[in-house]
Amino acid sequence: MPAKGVLVAVTADVVIAGGGVIGTAIAWRAAMAGLDVVLADPAQGDAASLVAAGMLAPVSEALFGEGALLRINLLAVARFGSFAAELEEVTGQRIGLRREGTLAIAYDPGDYAALMRLTAFRRSAGLDAVELDSRACRKLESFLTPDVHGGVLFAGDWSVDNRRYAAALREAAAAAKVRIVRDRVTEVLTRDGRTRGARLADGGEIASAQVVVAAGCGSSAIAGLPAEVRAAVRPVKGQLLRLRHPDAMPPVISHTIRATVRGADVYLVPRADGEVIVGATQEERGPDRTVTAGGVHDLLHDAMSVLPVTSELILAETCAGLRPGTPDNGPIVGGFGAGDGAGNGPGNGPGNGQRGLLLATGHYRNGILMSPVTADAIVACLTGQPLAAEWEPFTPGRFMSRPGAREGSR
Amino acid sequence: MPAKGVLVAVTADVVIAGGGVIGTAIAWRAAMAGLDVVLADPAQGDAASLVAAGMLAPVSEALFGEGALLRINLLAVARFGSFAAELEEVTGQRIGLRREGTLAIAYDPGDYAALMRLTAFRRSAGLDAVELDSRACRKLESFLTPDVHGGVLFAGDWSVDNRRYAAALREAAAAAKVRIVRDRVTEVLTRDGRTRGARLADGGEIASAQVVVAAGCGSSAIAGLPAEVRAAVRPVKGQLLRLRHPDAMPPVISHTIRATVRGADVYLVPRADGEVIVGATQEERGPDRTVTAGGVHDLLHDAMSVLPVTSELILAETCAGLRPGTPDNGPIVGGFGAGDGAGNGPGNGPGNGQRGLLLATGHYRNGILMSPVTADAIVACLTGQPLAAEWEPFTPGRFMSRPGAREGSR
Numbered sequence: 001m002p003a004k005g006v007l008v009a010v011t012a013d014v015v016i017a018g019g020g021v022i023g024t025a026i027a028w029r030a031a032m033a034g035l036d037v038v039l040a041d042p043a044q045g046d047a048a049s050l051v052a053a054g055m056l057a058p059v060s061e062a063l064f065g066e067g068a069l070l071r072i073n074l075l076a077v078a079r080f081g082s083f084a085a086e087l088e089e090v091t092g093q094r095i096g097l098r099r100e101g102t103l104a105i106a107y108d109p110g111d112y113a114a115l116m117r118l119t120a121f122r123r124s125a126g127l128d129a130v131e132l133d134s135r136a137c138r139k140l141e142s143f144l145t146p147d148v149h150g151g152v153l154f155a156g157d158w159s160v161d162n163r164r165y166a167a168a169l170r171e172a173a174a175a176a177k178v179r180i181v182r183d184r185v186t187e188v189l190t191r192d193g194r195t196r197g198a199r200l201a202d203g204g205e206i207a208s209a210q211v212v213v214a215a216g217c218g219s220s221a222i223a224g225l226p227a228e229v230r231a232a233v234r235p236v237k238g239q240l241l242r243l244r245h246p247d248a249m250p251p252v253i254s255h256t257i258r259a260t261v262r263g264a265d266v267y268l269v270p271r272a273d274g275e276v277i278v279g280a281t282q283e284e285r286g287p288d289r290t291v292t293a294g295g296v297h298d299l300l301h302d303a304m305s306v307l308p309v310t311s312e313l314i315l316a317e318t319c320a321g322l323r324p325g326t327p328d329n330g331p332i333v334g335g336f337g338a339g340d341g342a343g344n345g346p347g348n349g350p351g352n353g354q355r356g357l358l359l360a361t362g363h364y365r366n367g368i369l370m371s372p373v374t375a376d377a378i379v380a381c382l383t384g385q386p387l388a389a390e391w392e393p394f395t396p397g398r399f400m401s402r403p404g405a406r407e408g409s410r
Numbered sequence: 411m412p413a414k415g416v417l418v419a420v421t422a423d424v425v426i427a428g429g430g431v432i433g434t435a436i437a438w439r440a441a442m443a444g445l446d447v448v449l450a451d452p453a454q455g456d457a458a459s460l461v462a463a464g465m466l467a468p469v470s471e472a473l474f475g476e477g478a479l480l481r482i483n484l485l486a487v488a489r490f491g492s493f494a495a496e497l498e499e500v501t502g503q504r505i506g507l508r509r510e511g512t513l514a515i516a517y518d519p520g521d522y523a524a525l526m527r528l529t530a531f532r533r534s535a536g537l538d539a540v541e542l543d544s545r546a547c548r549k550l551e552s553f554l555t556p557d558v559h560g561g562v563l564f565a566g567d568w569s570v571d572n573r574r575y576a577a578a579l580r581e582a583a584a585a586a587k588v589r590i591v592r593d594r595v596t597e598v599l600t601r602d603g604r605t606r607g608a609r610l611a612d613g614g615e616i617a618s619a620q621v622v623v624a625a626g627c628g629s630s631a632i633a634g635l636p637a638e639v640r641a642a643v644r645p646v647k648g649q650l651l652r653l654r655h656p657d658a659m660p661p662v663i664s665h666t667i668r669a670t671v672r673g674a675d676v677y678l679v680p681r682a683d684g685e686v687i688v689g690a691t692q693e694e695r696g697p698d699r700t701v702t703a704g705g706v707h708d709l710l711h712d713a714m715s716v717l718p719v720t721s722e723l724i725l726a727e728t729c730a731g732l733r734p735g736t737p738d739n740g741p742i743v744g745g746f747g748a749g750d751g752a753g754n755g756p757g758n759g760p761g762n763g764q765r766g767l768l769l770a771t772g773h774y775r776n777g778i779l780m781s782p783v784t785a786d787a788i789v790a791c792l793t794g795q796p797l798a799a800e801w802e803p804f805t806p807g808r809f810m811s812r813p814g815a816r817e818g819s820r
Contacts (some may be wrong), residue, residue, distance in 0.1 A: 241703070243703055246698075246700065288656075290656065290724045291724065291725045292721065292722060292723065292724060292725060293651070293653055293710050293713070293714070293720050293721050293722070293723045293724070293725050294710075294714065294720075294721025294722060295721075295725075296706065296710060296725050297707065297710035297711060297714060297721065300703050300704075300706060300707035300710070301707060301711065303703070304703070304704070304707060310703050310704070311702065311703050311704025311705075311707065312702060312703070312704060313702065313703045314700045314701065314702060314703070315701045315702060315703050315705075315706050315728060318725060318728075
């Protein structure tokens with residue numbers, strides 16, 4: 001592993017910029033597909049995937065009208081189980097996958113009306129939903145406040161321990177001979193419309209015919225990407241709490257609880273090791289990653305409103321991360337050509353961007369959930385296969401203003 | 411400095427058990443008085459004085475009827491200025507002494523009635539108090555909520571940056587040739603009713619004719635102290651927040667604000683370096699030092715109730731400390747003899763405890779404020795002078811059940 005500050009002369013089949021769960025999942029699967037992979041990231045601690053609750057809920061995250069996103073999310077949750085099983089088998093690590101489902105809670109009648117609309121939407125997508133009155137909610141989760149108006153059990157929602165998941169992915173990637181460079185990609189290098197490698201912050205270059213940009217919010221700072229794509233990614237700050245049970249206190253919840261408290265959303269996600277994650281704010285504040293008094297207060301207040309016993313838990317950590325948001329809330333996955341995502345197919349014409357450049361960013365609130373299907377999609381592109389049809393609405397070309405580029409993304 | 415784990419054969423004039431602000435202030439002053447001093451503490455980070463707001467407010471901490479405590483507190487605040495000036499001069503460090511005064515705020519009419527009773531009490535003690543209506547409060551502190559019912563400015567209250575103060579004391583002590591041992595005193599050693607030294611956790615012993623126990627809550631774990639004294643000290647947990655201004659935000663307060671919000675007390679103490687301390691809970695939970703969701707929530711909630719802009723501040727740190735409480739809320743200062751505190755005077759009879767043993771603990775919420783006067787009192791005892799009369803109600807003998815011991819404390 002080249003140390004930062006040392007000029008490296010490295011070649012690879014593919015350089016992946018960004019070592020969050022998206023980049024690392026791609027790196028692992030690409031290496032398994034026989035590619036020689038370099039994964040570049042200065043510090044995994046910056047990844048949004050380390051500040052996450054790990055909910056695998058295909059619909060509660062999809063807003064009405066985001067039909068294409070819902071389809072991808074449904075595929076993503078269907079894929080997650082086998083991907084997780086393979087990851088656990090390869091690494092021998094447990095990633096804390098939980099299948100108890102989500103109990104959605106409405107605090108007052110207005111919250112309940114909103115929950116009923118969401119429930120109808122989820123049912124229209126073919127998902128299981130069981131309506132529960134206040135007493136039935138408390139039968140499932142005995143520490144809920146009696147003030148809860150009602151709820152719905154979404155049995156198909158899972159959760160995963162995001163940090164264990166990220167650590168297992170890193171181990172799987174390393175075991176698959178992915179080379180890890182602790183530095184940041186500052187530029188995708190091109191020559192005659194083709195990718196020729198990546199430049200690192202320390203000035204070193206890695207020569208490769210393909211580059212995958214999976215740097216989350218950091219993607220917008222990478223030179224050599226089309227300006228429209230760089231402009232499409234923005235940070236959406238999320239603050240999150242990690243609570244811990246005091247010694248000898250039994251678990252206070254067994255399901256993920258998503259509550260709406262007088263219009264404010266809060267979730268509580270239990271972990272196998274006795275942690276409860278409480279999240280998350282959504283704030284448009286640019287690159288600011290500070291934990292604020294108001295953010296922490298609101299999370300604690302809403303959590304204690306539905307589950308008063310939360311007040312007895314230990315506040316083990318407060319943190320803030322930056323989700324990569326996009327104008328249409330959809331991820332940016334694929335390349336700039338037609339036929340396949342990487343621009344290597346016959347339909348790839350001039351002016352469509354550059355060959356060998358792939359994007360895997362903008363996953364917003366769905367990065368953990370989408371990481372397996374994104375890795376599948378990107379590895380298909382890297383190995384010359386076509387991008388699957390369900391990804392077509394999410395290629396980077398949709399943000400390109402030039403007509404040729406837009407056609408190239410269809 | 412002997413390393414922990416190494417048996418030491420050390421002699422000293424006095425061993426001081428405990429390196430919080432009380433023990434370190436005593437160590438510095440004792441060394442300045444010509445004594446050869448060993449200060450033993452495993453880690454200053456455990457001291458309650460590092461989890462404190464540093465308010466120097468003689469009366470708001472004294473409950474009605476605690477007249478003797480009030481007298482000591484008034485002497486303590488009068489002494490603090492010259493002590494601080496000498497400390498800053500000796501070390502060249504600034505300890506963040508602020509003299510803006512305290513603005514006491516009442517949120518609702520019930521809170522205001524309680525504040526008026528406190529104000530009458532403070533005035534009866536000869537202290538300055540200026541009543542202010544809501545508008546006048548906001549003229550002093552423009553970010554206060556307009557909902558504030560009213561307030562009182564106590565101009566004589568000061569505050570100090572407790573961590574800077576503790577660091578300066580350590581530097582002053584080291585400069586005065588105090589020897590610091592990074593270990594815990596587990597036992598005060600005696601022979602024939604006289605102190606002969608202290609045993610450390612690593613098994614080493616330090617021979618000294620005088621020992622000062624200034625270990626806060628940890629005092630109760632030290633063998634060789636009378637059981638009644640050990641039982642008199644209990645931990646009272648306090649949770650506290652350190653908030654920080656975001657870049658470019660001007661200070662949100664200039665005075666210490668003590669607010670009562672529907673009966674709940676909260677204070678906000680500004681620091682020169684842009685921090686605001688918010689404290690503090692008072693919890694009887696034994697040795698538990700965890701930061702809880704409920705504790706942090708309540709502090710944030712009450713702070714934001716009176717000063718809504720608090721929500722915009724960065725939550726830089728949450729911490730919890732253990733104040734050494736006593737049955738009568740008074741400190742435990744002095745020895746077991748008559749004439750002087752250390753039991754060396756002519757009036758010291760058998761059965762009064764042991765000669766050469768001094769206590770300086772149980773300072774509860776007033777440890778920072780009382781550290782200079784406590785150091786003066788203890789150094790007087792160590793150098794054969796009588797304990798000042800104002801300390802007589804606070805000698806350890808008041809907890810001794812044997813009549814002889816009680817007489818010895820008068």
